[in-house]
Amino acid sequence: MTQEELLSKLKTIVEPYVQNQEEFQKLSGDTDFINDLDINSANLVDVILDVEDEFGIEIDNDGMEKMLTVSASIDVILEKLAAK
Amino acid sequence: MIGNDIVDLKTAEIQNNWQRKGWVQKIFTVSEQNQVMISENPHHLVWKFWSMKEATYKAHQRQFLLAPKFNPKDFVCTDSIITIGNYSYFSISKLMNDRCLYTIASSITLRNVLYTSRVFKNSFYYYKNELKKIIAEELKIHSSRITIEKNDNGIPMIMIDHKLTDIQFSLTSHGSFTAFVIVL
Numbered sequence: 001m002t003q004e005e006l007l008s009k010l011k012t013i014v015e016p017y018v019q020n021q022e023e024f025q026k027l028s029g030d031t032d033f034i035n036d037l038d039i040n041s042a043n044l045v046d047v048i049l050d051v052e053d054e055f056g057i058e059i060d061n062d063g064m065e066k067m068l069t070v071s072a073s074i075d076v077i078l079e080k081l082a083a084k
Numbered sequence: 085m086i087g088n089d090i091v092d093l094k095t096a097e098i099q100n101n102w103q104r105k106g107w108v109q110k111i112f113t114v115s116e117q118n119q120v121m122i123s124e125n126p127h128h129l130v131w132k133f134w135s136m137k138e139a140t141y142k143a144h145q146r147q148f149l150l151a152p153k154f155n156p157k158d159f160v161c162t163d164s165i166i167t168i169g170n171y172s173y174f175s176i177s178k179l180m181n182d183r184c185l186y187t188i189a190s191s192i193t194l195r196n197v198l199y200t201s202r203v204f205k206n207s208f209y210y211y212k213n214e215l216k217k218i219i220a221e222e223l224k225i226h227s228s229r230i231t232i233e234k235n236d237n238g239i240p241m242i243m244i245d246h247k248l249t250d251i252q253f254s255l256t257s258h259g260s261f262t263a264f265v266i267v268l
Contacts, residue, residue: 034152035238040258042100042134044154045110052106064110065155 001081006074013050017043029071044068057081086199086252086267087142087173089135091185092259093127102130111137111156131185132177133161139189140166140173142254147191151237184261201265211262212255219251222268 011027018024019038023031033039033047048059048067057080059067067073102108108117108130116133123129137159144150144159159168166173166189175189180203190197200218204211212232219242220227231243232255242251253266 032152032238040099041138041154042096042102045107046100046104048110049104049106061155061157065153065158068152068154 003074006077007070009054010051010070010073010077013054014039014047017047027070029069029074031070033068033070047073051077055081057084085143085147085191086188086197086254086265087139087144087146087190088186088188088201088254088256088263088265089138089142090187090203090256090258090261090263091131091135092261093131093182093184095259096131097127102127113157113160116161128179128185132179132187135185135187136161136164136166136175136177136189139175139187139254139256140168142256143173143189143191144168144171145237146239146252146254149235149237149239184259186261186263188265197267199265199267201263203261203263206260207262208257211257211264215253215255215264215266218266218268 014033014037015024017039020036023036031037033044034041039047044067048064051073052059055077057077059076059080063076063080067076108120112120112133120126120129137156140159159166164175164177166175173189173191174193175187176194177185177187179185186203188194188201202214216227216230219230225244229245231246232240233243234240240255242249242253251266253264256263
């Protein structure tokens with residue numbers, strides 16, 4: 001999977017929880033789920049569960065605590081995919 | 085140090101399906117999960133635990149100026165005490181009119197802290213002005229000199245004449261509700 005494919009999958013996962021569409025339109029690696037996209041922190045759990053389902057991986061506590069931005073999430077997903 | 089968190093129960097019901105497979109396991113300890121399972125009102129208990137963890141996260145992050153982390157499971161709720169690593173926090177949770185759950189967490193037992201807290205409905209900007217008003221009155225300065233700015237870790241800070249202060253406070257908003265708590 002290329003970085004672009006991964007990013008586009010992540011965007012699809014995150015979209016239903018986004019409350020700031022303007023920021024979502026200009027999403028980049030630095031985009032912060034809570035501070036930029038106004039995703040409710042309880043919905044971050046849903047993002048993580050959706051990521052697990054979509055990529056067939058399990059995200060442990062160490063992975064989860066980093067998943068606050070787009071780039072950090074991509075790093076965690078790549079790491080878990082490599083370990084599969 | 086102090087932190088607060090509010091959960092609009094109606095909004096939570098619409099936006100968060102905590103009964104989704106895997107959801108509680110990701111954020112609650114086994115003991116917390118068991119308490120939810122046997123609770124007469126699991127919906128309230130889920131959001132009570134959640135607001136305890138969030139309020140404590142904010143107090144703890146402010147205390148040690150920590151970078152943001154998503155680690156709700158590390159905050160362990162036992163009655164009204166929340167522990168994170170070697171640190172303990174005290175909390176007060178209130179169910180308000182069956183509409184929202186509000187928690188204040190503090191590193192010092194709240195009985196010994198002089199704090200002011202207010203909860204608002206449908207006032208998304210007004211609550212920050214009210215907070216500034218309270219600070220202005222306490223410090224006997226004009227409220228236009230007070231601003232709230234986030235630091236590099238995203239922690240809101242009270243600035244006076246654009247200079248950083250160490251005023252302890254916390255803001256929270258969810259659904260129709262907003263609230264602040266401040267130690268003065």
